[in-house]
Structure formats: C-alpha cells, structure tokens
Amino acid sequence: MLYALMGLGLSLITGVLNIPNFAHGALFAVGAYFLFSAIHAVGNFWLALVLAPVGVALLGLAIEYAGIRPLYAAGHDYQLLFTFGLSLILSEGIIVVWGPIGFSQLPPPLLRGGFDLGFIFYPKYRLFVMVMAGLLVLATWLFLEKTRYGAIMRAGIESKEMVSLLGIDVHRLFTAAFALGAYLAGIAGALTAPIRGLSPSMGVDMLGIAFVVVALGGLGNLLGAIAAGLIIGVAQAVVALYWTEASVAVIFAIMAAILLVRPQGLFGIR
Amino acid sequence: MALLRTESLTKAFGALTAVNGVTLEVQAGTLHSIIGPNGAGKTTLFNLLTGQFPPTSGRIVFDGRDITGTPAHRIAHLGLARSFQRTNVFPALSILDNVWIAAFARGRSWRGLVWRRSDGYAEVTERARVALADVGLADKADQPAREISHGEQRQLELAIALAAAPRVLLLDEPAAGLSPDETQKMVALVRGLKGRYTIVLIEHKMDIIMGVSDRVSVMHFGSLIAEGTPAEIQRNPEVRRAYLGGMVAE
Amino acid sequence: MSRAWLAVLAAAVLLPMAVRHALATEIWIFAIFGLGLNLLLGYTGLLSFGQSTFFGAAAYVAGYLLKHYETNVFAALGVGIVVGAVSAALVGYLCVRRSGLYFIMLTFALNQMFYFIAYQWTTVTGGEDGMPGIGRPALLGVDFRNPLAYYVFVAALFLLSLWIMQRIVESPLGKILQAIRENDVRAEAVGYDVPRFKLLAFVIGGAFSGLAGVLYSMLFGIVPLEAIGFVFSGNVLFATLIGGSGSFYGPIIGSFVFIWLSESVSVVWERWPLLLGVAFVIVVLFFRGGCVEAWARFWSWRERRRALAGIAQ
Numbered sequence: 001m002l003y004a005l006m007g008l009g010l011s012l013i014t015g016v017l018n019i020p021n022f023a024h025g026a027l028f029a030v031g032a033y034f035l036f037s038a039i040h041a042v043g044n045f046w047l048a049l050v051l052a053p054v055g056v057a058l059l060g061l062a063i064e065y066a067g068i069r070p071l072y073a074a075g076h077d078y079q080l081l082f083t084f085g086l087s088l089i090l091s092e093g094i095i096v097v098w099g100p101i102g103f104s105q106l107p108p109p110l111l112r113g114g115f116d117l118g119f120i121f122y123p124k125y126r127l128f129v130m131v132m133a134g135l136l137v138l139a140t141w142l143f144l145e146k147t148r149y150g151a152i153m154r155a156g157i158e159s160k161e162m163v164s165l166l167g168i169d170v171h172r173l174f175t176a177a178f179a180l181g182a183y184l185a186g187i188a189g190a191l192t193a194p195i196r197g198l199s200p201s202m203g204v205d206m207l208g209i210a211f212v213v214v215a216l217g218g219l220g221n222l223l224g225a226i227a228a229g230l231i232i233g234v235a236q237a238v239v240a241l242y243w244t245e246a247s248v249a250v251i252f253a254i255m256a257a258i259l260l261v262r263p264q265g266l267f268g269i270r
Numbered sequence: 271m272a273l274l275r276t277e278s279l280t281k282a283f284g285a286l287t288a289v290n291g292v293t294l295e296v297q298a299g300t301l302h303s304i305i306g307p308n309g310a311g312k313t314t315l316f317n318l319l320t321g322q323f324p325p326t327s328g329r330i331v332f333d334g335r336d337i338t339g340t341p342a343h344r345i346a347h348l349g350l351a352r353s354f355q356r357t358n359v360f361p362a363l364s365i366l367d368n369v370w371i372a373a374f375a376r377g378r379s380w381r382g383l384v385w386r387r388s389d390g391y392a393e394v395t396e397r398a399r400v401a402l403a404d405v406g407l408a409d410k411a412d413q414p415a416r417e418i419s420h421g422e423q424r425q426l427e428l429a430i431a432l433a434a435a436p437r438v439l440l441l442d443e444p445a446a447g448l449s450p451d452e453t454q455k456m457v458a459l460v461r462g463l464k465g466r467y468t469i470v471l472i473e474h475k476m477d478i479i480m481g482v483s484d485r486v487s488v489m490h491f492g493s494l495i496a497e498g499t500p501a502e503i504q505r506n507p508e509v510r511r512a513y514l515g516g517m518v519a520e
Numbered sequence: 521m522s523r524a525w526l527a528v529l530a531a532a533v534l535l536p537m538a539v540r541h542a543l544a545t546e547i548w549i550f551a552i553f554g555l556g557l558n559l560l561l562g563y564t565g566l567l568s569f570g571q572s573t574f575f576g577a578a579a580y581v582a583g584y585l586l587k588h589y590e591t592n593v594f595a596a597l598g599v600g601i602v603v604g605a606v607s608a609a610l611v612g613y614l615c616v617r618r619s620g621l622y623f624i625m626l627t628f629a630l631n632q633m634f635y636f637i638a639y640q641w642t643t644v645t646g647g648e649d650g651m652p653g654i655g656r657p658a659l660l661g662v663d664f665r666n667p668l669a670y671y672v673f674v675a676a677l678f679l680l681s682l683w684i685m686q687r688i689v690e691s692p693l694g695k696i697l698q699a700i701r702e703n704d705v706r707a708e709a710v711g712y713d714v715p716r717f718k719l720l721a722f723v724i725g726g727a728f729s730g731l732a733g734v735l736y737s738m739l740f741g742i743v744p745l746e747a748i749g750f751v752f753s754g755n756v757l758f759a760t761l762i763g764g765s766g767s768f769y770g771p772i773i774g775s776f777v778f779i780w781l782s783e784s785v786s787v788v789w790e791r792w793p794l795l796l797g798v799a800f801v802i803v804v805l806f807f808r809g810g811c812v813e814a815w816a817r818f819w820s821w822r823e824r825r826r827a828l829a830g831i832a833q
Contacts, residue, residue: 020624077567078804084754085800092794208632211625252633259614346711360702371699374692375711388692
C-alpha cells in the first residue's frame with residue numbers, strides 16, 4: 001500500500017509536469033525525518049503525523065517554484081540533473097541535520113503490540129499503516145475523480161494546451177501537482193518510520209521502487225500506479241518469505257520480465 | 271500491371287475507421303493522385319502503405335509481393351519512399367547530410383558502417399548531390415536544415431524521398447503551406463519527376479492535381495468514392511455533389 | 521592532426537606534473553566513461569541514467585578475475601569491455617523501444633536492479649564494503665604498481681578510445697545516430713531500423729563504460745558498491761552535460777571539471793556530496809549549455825568589452 005502511495009505521487013508528478021523527479025525518494029526520507037523531529041517538538045505522534053507531510057508539501061512547493069519552474073523549457077537532461085542534485089542535497093542534508101546514524105521510532109502507545117492470529121503475529125501498527133495508506137490512496141483518488149481541482153489535474157496529464165485554453169494557470173496547476181506528489185511521498189515516509197526506522201539512505205531505496213511502480217502502471221496512469229504498487233508490494237512480501245536477501249532485486253527482475261512481455265507496462269496505453 | 275495494389279485495406283482507431291475498405295491500383299510509371307478533404311484518411315493510407323503502422327485488415331501488394339505488416343524500414347528498402355505533409359527533416363544536420371542519410375539507407379553498403387569515414391562513400395554523396403540538384407537546393411548543401419525557409423524545407427523533404435532512389439514515390443501534400451509562387455515551383459518540380467518515377471500524390475488543391483495527374487482517386491470519410499482521369503473526375507456528378515464544388519470554390 | 525587533438529595530447533603529458541598521478545588517472549578514466557555516454561546522449565539523443573550498470577558490472581567481473589586468478593591485464597580489459605557491452609545489450613533491449621521519461625526511468629530502474637544484486641550478493645561483491653584486493657599485474661615487464669606507469673597506460677588507452685570514438689562518430693553510423701536523434705520517425709521512414717541502431721549505440725557506449733570500469737577497479741584496487749550505484753550514473757551525466765553534450769570533446773572537459781570539483785569539495789567538507797548537489801543545481805539553473813557554451817559566452821563578453829574599450833579610446 002505504501003508503494004501505491006509513492007507510485008501515485010510520482011505518477012502524478014511525471015504525468016502532469018512531464019519531468020523525471022529523482023528527488024521523490026529524498027522527499028520520502030524527509031517525510032520520515034520531519035515526523036521524527038515533529039514528535040520531539042510537539043510530543044504527540046498524531047499531530048506530528050499531520051504536520052510532517054504538510055512540511056514536505058511546503059518544501060515541494062518551494063522546490064517547484066524556485067527550481068523546476070525555470071526548467072520546463074529545458075530538456076529532460078537538465079531536469080534530471082536538477083532533481084538528482086536536489087536528491088543529493090536533501091539526503092546529505094539529512095545527514096548534516098540528523099546525523100549519519102539511523103534512528104528507530106516507536107509507534108504511538110495505542111498501536112504498539114499486535115494481534116496473534118495463531119499462525120502469525122501481526123503488529124497493530126502495520127495494520128494501521130495499511131488502513132491509513134489505503135484511505136489516503138482512496139482519498140487522493142476521490143479528490144482526482146470527484147472534485148473540480150482533481151479534474152483539472154487529470155486534464156493536465158492529457159493535454160496542457162487544453163487546460164490553459166480553459167483559462168487555468170498551468171503554472172499553478174504544476175505547483176499544486178508537485179506539492180500533492182510531495183505530500184504523498186512525505187506521508188508515506190512518515191508512516192514508514194515506525195516500521196523500518198529512519199536512515200539517510202531510505203529514500204534512495206524507495207526511489208527505485210517508486211519508478212518501478214510508475215513504469216509498470218504506465219506513465220501518468222494513476223489507477224495503474226495504485227494497482228502496480230499493490231502488486232509489487234504483495235510480490236515482495238511473498239518473495240521475502242522464501243528468500244529475504246533477494247526481495248528487493250526481485251522487484252526489479254519482475255519489472256524487467258513484465259516489460260519483456262508487455263513493453264508498455266501492465267496498464268500502459270502508450 | 272499494377273506496381274502497387276491494395277485490397278480492401280482498412281484501419282480502425284478504436285471506434286473511428288480512418289481507412290475503410292480501400293482497393294486501389296497504381297500502374298507503373300503513372301502519377302496517381304488521391305484527393306479528398308482533410309480528414310478523409312489520405313495520410314493514414316500513406317502510413318499504411320509505408321508500414322508506419324499495420325492495417326486492421328486487408329492487404330498491400332507491391333510488385334507482386336505481399337508487404338502487409340512489413341516494418342517501415344524494410345518497406346523503404348523495397349523502394350517505397352515518402353515525403354511528409356508536415357515537414358519532417360533532420361533539423362540540425364546539413365542539407366547534404368539530410369539527403370545523404372536517405373541515399374546511404376538505400377545503398378545498403380553496411381559493411382563499412384563503423385569503420386569507414388562517411389565522406390569516403392563517393393557514390394552515396396554523389397547520389398545525394400543529384401537529388402539536391404533535382405529539387406534546386408544544390409547551392410545550399412552545407413547549411414543546416416533548420417536555417418532554410420519553409421519553401422526550401424518542402425523541397426528538401428522531396429529530395430530526401432528522391433535520394434532513396436525509390437521505385438514508388440509517395441508525396442503527401444508537397445505544396446502544403448506554400449505561397450502561390452512556391453506552389454508553382456513545386457508543381458513544376460513534380461511534373462519534372464513524372465515518368466522517371468511511379469508517383470502517388472496526395473493533394474487537396476485541385477489546380478495541382480488536374481494538371482499533372484494520369485489517374486485520380488477520390489477519398490471521402492475513409493472510402494474511395496470515385497476513380498478516373500482528371501477530366502472524368504471533374505465531370506463526375508457524385509464527386510461534385512459530395513464536396514468538389516466546395517473545394518473548387520476554395 | 522587537429523588542434524583539439526594537440527590540446528588533448530598536451531594535457532595528457534602535462535597533467536601528471538600538475539596533480540597527483542592517481543587523480544590524473546581518474547580524470548582520463550572518467551573521460552572514457554563520458555565518451556561512452558556522449559555517444560548515447562549527444563549523438564543518439566538517448567538520456568541514459570543507468571551508465572554505472574555497465575561500468576560497475578565490468579568492474580566487478582574483471583576485478584573478480586584479477587583478484588582471484590591474477591589475470592593478464594589485457595584479458596581483464598577484454599572481459600570488462602565484453603561485460604560492459606553485454607550488460608548494455610540487455611538493458612538496451614528493454615529500453616530502446618521506449619522514449620522520453622519512460623526511457624529514463626527504465627534505465628534507472630534497471631540500474632537499481634544491478635545495484636541491489638551487487639548489494640546483496642556479498643560473497644562475491646562484498647556488498648557495502650566493496651570488493652577489495654584487486655591488483656595491477658605487470659604487463660610486458662612494466663610494473664603498474666608504479667602510479668606513473670599506470671597513468672601512462674590509462675592515458676594511452678584513453679587516446680586510443682578517443683580515436684576509436686572519433687572514427688565511429690565520423691562513420692556512417694555516427695551520421696545515422698545523429699539522424700535518429702534529430703528525427704527518429706523520418707530515420708525509420710528512409711529505411712533505418714531505429715531500435716536496432718539505438719541498441720548498437722547502447723552496446724558501444726556500454727563497451728566504453730566497461731573499459732572505464734576495469735581501469736577504475738585497477739586504479740583503486742577496489743570496486744566500491746557506489747561504482748554500480750545511481751549517483752555514479754548521475755555523476756557521469758553531469759560531467760558530460762557540463763562539458764557540453766553537443767560537442768565531441770565535451771566529455772573530456774566535463775571530466776576535468778567534475779573530478780577537479782569533487783576533489784576540491786571533498787577536501788572542504790566531509791559531506792561533499794551535498795556541495796556537489798548544490799553545484800549541480802547551480803549549473804542547471806544558471807549555466808545550461810555547459811562549459812563550452814560558458815566559455816563562448818565569456819569570450820564574446822571579452823570581445824565586446826575590448827570593442828567598447830577601443831571605442832572609448
């Protein structure tokens with residue numbers, strides 16, 4: 001479900017803005033660290049969980065406004081280099097601010113412990129994350145499907161000209177889409193923190209998976225991203241049961257295999 | 271004998287049938303025009319003939335050989351060369367290189383692909399220069415394609431098709447976007463090529479068609495509705511009623 | 521011989537007198553790596569964000585042979601080139617039919633796949649600790665443990681690579697690749713199998729990356745995990761772009777600038793990748809077009825100032 005969240009955000013950004021966002025993983029990591037600091041600042045997990053992704057969204061807002069906006073006319077090569085440079089700055093910035101050694105973050109007291117299902121022990125917090133991520137995906141989906149702003153964003157993926165013809169400021173649309181994508185990455189990071197702990201490299205690991213999700217889902221295909229995220233998540237969990245070390249590499253191998261058979265991705269049309 | 275033939279060729283994009291059961295014969299050595307308003311499916315027909323995408327159903331036969339579904343680059347090697355309606359050249363390359371690329375593709379001298387320097391292919395360069403001379407661009411050979419005028423780019427477009435030494439030349443509105451003066455020049459050019467090549471010409475400007483064509487086929491909503499000599503087409507009441515009147519007025 | 525070649529030769533001779541031998545060697549290795557990318561990026565118009573796949577795979581395989589079997593240097597280089605080319609063929613096969621963002625993402629994702637294989641396969645690659653203990657066997661009686669001897673060897677291989685690349689670029693293949701960059705639809709229409717040519721460019725680029733990878737592993741005696749990571753792919757991309765991807769000699773200049781830059785910022789601060797990231801961002805925002813263009817702009821500015829000075833007098 002977390003993969004779906006990441007993939008959805010990235011798919012939104014690549015689809016609407018038509019840029020390769022290599023800072024998406026770093027935004028994910030920043031989300032986790034923001035949560036960590038917010039908990040220390042406000043002393044409440046729930047409030048922190050609200051604040052952290054908003055902080056990431058604001059960061060995304062600033063990044064789009066200051067950095068990406070001048071680059072729409074430039075080629076993908078410079079856009080790539082910019083987001084890549086940004087990713088270096090953010091992940092190294094994390095080390096500067098929070099140190100190179102990771103932290104572990106406990107879930108809130110309410111969600112500690114787990115359910116004993118007889119054959120397997122399932123932590124409460126994981127269940128919470130699953131439900132929470134599911135709700136977020138659903139909420140994002142409803143936002144895109146049912147609201148006016150969502151409709152504009154989906155139209156932006158199809159045709160920028162059309163959107164600007166409708167008298168909508170495309171730049172504001174881009175900023176909003178990037179901020180929303182950043183928000184989704186941030187909250188995915190925040191939710192992950194109590195499960196896997198925090199480490200400066202957590203973003204890069206996630207980045208590759210997010211791209212796999214988008215590639216399999218089809219560029220700009222939001223529903224595809226959600227579905228591909230679920231498939232990848234389940235596939236990884238299954239592989240991890242038998243061959244833990246290979247579980248990450250297997251994700252990519254699955255992608256390569258699928259692309260051999262269906263070069264346009266699972267749900268791609270182009 | 272027909273050099274190029276289609277049998278109930280059909281292409282559907284979802285619900286839209288762009289080309290619908292087109293059966294067409296192009297005789298060797300003739301100039302065969304296909305006319306019809308924008309959106310009649312003419313360019314789609316060309317895209318099918320040159321293998322840009324495969325037809326939904328039907329067959330394409332070139333020189334007695336079924337080429338249905340053959341990829342574009344192979345069809346080019348068989349000797350079907352096309353020009354594009356929207357100028358489609360290699361902008362940063364020099365005019366000569368634009369044409370050289372096409373001449374080399376036809377030459378199939380792949381052996382020295384990597385090791386020989388490209389200016390070592392005298393015969394390819396020569397063929398490219400001839401093609402440029404044919405369209406009147408010989409003196410601009412060293413300029414980059416993006417720096418010449420639109421009219422000259424249309425000429426270059428034609429030269430790229432010629433350099434491939436084709437057996438059939440498919441010209442997609444060679445005069446698109448040209449001024450009346452430039453159009454006259456282009457018509458003279460096409461007329462000069464007549465007889466040397468089998469030509470299939472797409473146009474919707476009537477004056478161009480009627481002067482140069484041996485045969486004319488009329489396309490409407492994806493189907494052929496009439497075929498004949500230019501005079502027959504002009505007299506055909508159905509064609510006139512359908513839309514020719516409107517086009518003449520234009 | 522052209523002036524550019526003379527300049528490169530002069531640089532190859534003078535460089536070891538100016539900087540540490542290891543650093544000078546690294547510059548030429550990186551330049552070979554950049555040449556390979558530039559064939560894709562500058563000539564074919566393919567933005568590959570996975571070049572370290574070929575670099576790293578070759579470094580691991582050749583490094584393994586050098587470490588455990590003390591292979592002959594030429595055999596190691598040959599194996600590395602083949603590994604680079606074959607891995608590029610595999611990646612290219614999956615990618616060349618895609619374009620734009622999809623293409624970039626795929627090259628990156630496949631890069632990550634190789635990265636995680638190297639990361640997890642610790643018995644061979646050493647995982648995060650890297651694969652140390654790679655020697656530099658002597659060749660024809662020349663001891664490559666001497667840094668200067670190894671420098672000369674690498675510089676000579678670089679010049680050879682440059683010459684080969686120039687032949688490729690000036691051959692019909694070079695022209696066809698440029699035509700594909702300019703307009704792949706038309707290239708297909710005049711009779712070129714575009715995906716196959718893109719794949720060929722990939723394989724050649726991969727071979728150059730492979731060569732660079734082996735030389736790199738012999739230079740440092742270790743294959744670090746980063747050698748196959750995405751940051752490395754980004755670095756070579758940066759070097760090629762900053763040198764000016766449109767020009768043949770761009771990657772050389774880019775390699776100089778990049779290695780010099782990373783060397784100098786790494787002295788300043790332990791967290792130098794951050795400064796490097798800042799440099800990337802600054803270059804992208806203010807110096808697009810790379811050094812070649814910046815230099816041209818500087819010259820025209822100077823010319824104008826001179827002209828103005830002349831008028832003032």
